[in-house]
Amino acid sequence: MIRFIHTADLHLDSPFKGLKQLHPKLYDRVYQSTFQAFERLVTLAIQEAVDFMVIAGDIYDGDNQSVKAQAFFRDQMTRLKTAQIPVFLSHGNHDFMDNGTSRLQMPSNVTVLGNQPETHYLNNTAITGFSYPKRWVTERMIDKYPKRANTEFHIGLLHGYLEGSASAEDVYAPFTITDLLNKQYDYWALGHIHKRQVLIQQPPIVYPGNTQGRNPNELDEKGAFLVTLQKGMEPTLTFVNTAPIWWKEKTISLLGIHTLDVLYTKIAEEIARAEKPDQTILLSLKLDDREALPDDVITRIHNGDLLAGISQSENVYLYRISLAPKKERLVFSADDRMQQSFNRSKEHLSHDETYRRVLQDLFKHPTVRTRFADLEQDRHLKTTILQEAEELLLEDIVFEEGESINED
Ligand SMILES: [Mn+2]
Incomplete structure (x- = not known):
């Protein structure tokens, strides 16, 4: 041994x-x-x-x-x-x-x-x-x-x-x-x-x-x-x-949060939760579902006022606060049918049969077949692929606030 x-x-x-x-x-x-x-x-x-x-x-x-x-x-x-x-x-x-x-x-x-x-x-x-x-x-x-x-x-x-x-x-x-x-x-x-x-x-x-x-x-x-x-x-x-410093990224949902006060408390809680023995955490927070946040609070996030005002703890340092794009509302608010057809396509792709057909080149590749025989059955992989595909697509069809979806 x-x-x-x-x-x-x-x-x-x-x-x-x-x-x-x-x-x-x-x-x-x-x-x-x-x-x-x-x-x-x-x-x-x-x-x-x-x-x-x-x-x-x-x-x-x-x-x-x-x-x-x-x-x-x-x-x-x-x-x-x-x-x-x-x-x-x-x-x-x-x-x-x-x-x-x-x-x-x-x-x-x-x-x-x-x-x-x-x-x-x-x-x-x-x-x-x-x-x-x-x-x-x-x-x-x-x-x-x-x-x-x-x-x-x-x-x-x-x-x-x-x-x-x-x-x-x-x-x-x-x-x-x-x-x-x-x-x-x-x-x-x-x-x-x-x-x-x-x-x-x-x-x-x-x-x-x-x-x-x-x-x-x-x-x-x-x-x-x-x-x-x-x-x-x-x-x-x-x-x-072994690392004394750990870079971490966390996405938190702001569903139902509509004041700076509640947001501040929420972030303070996340900082406390990130504490680890023997490590300094460098934390990046991504705020999702911020639809309820009023514009003046959003501005304080954009201009760094909120980040500068967060009281940092000894072992967790928050170095970035970012906002996830307001994807759903922005993309689909313009057209209901677009949302529906997006959902239909998503559902279609998630059928096992379709999923296998789309990825058959990968699954049938000789190296994959011999080394990762169970790849096709891997449910976790399927979930991840579908999620990431959705995020990539949404990322691409998102448009900035104030921009028109019908460019002409
Ligand atoms: Mn190296």
Whole structure:
């Protein structure tokens, strides 16, 4: 049996440039967050006495890694060394390997993978991976990975892009799930895409996501995986939240609210509700169903007066209040029949038969058929697709207040 930590995309010393307008005390907390997240993870590794740690790229945020970040990272590696925990790491597109003259030497428990896929051994485990020698590694590095070693376990480290995924990250060292499965390793420790995803359960193919969200678009819980592999047993993946700062977005309904006073109380309640132990929450509130709100209150939301006047709590900082478009009224008030035909189409599409027909290309795709056999039956997926389709359509046919629907 082996137990290890899989992490990636630490982005130490991210500058959080866009947040300089925050109160200095809060900005400092945000700035320290990438460091603190990793420190928490190292503490956990020591407490859990794991066998080793793997880091799949983007340890540092910048090309020229700050001395501060390197010194911090070395201190953390030394803590692991004292606890006799080896570390295998690769550099990614953000922190690719330069000629080494500007680097601090890591302690002896740390193995830095070279520029071509190479395999290292630790007791019964083989670990294969490579570091980026430059920012742009666009070739299919996966083709250079060896087949499974003759050890009890084989782990692949790969900082790269899953082909076909709709991620914002750039296409570096692309691969497909089939490529990975063909190598017959026991675990794929991926990095690069910041959204946490377990692509396959067995053998686990995993993006752990970054350890700390870096902007308001990185909303999911951030952390790393504690992994146990044992022959003949299901692998165990335990997600550990490491982020001291959590970007959150919440939509609240204002049905029936028509005074500033009630609205203010409602927002204060949401702030109190968002409190979490050991975390600072950066909260964005989206107000839906605001039809009953009078115009003067709307104006105070638009011009920032309300946000500026909210009393912030110690651990929850509300940084944005936005209004959802008044879609239903705006779009359909002009024409009743439009609403009716929209609803009819929606209902039509939600029939199982129609839904399957529309999506048959996806469901019949060979990769989908073999890897996600139940996709067609997945009710949750269907609900999500229908909801998102509706939102996208409404988004497109909405028009601004005061604008005429019959443009001529
Ligand atoms: Mn990254």
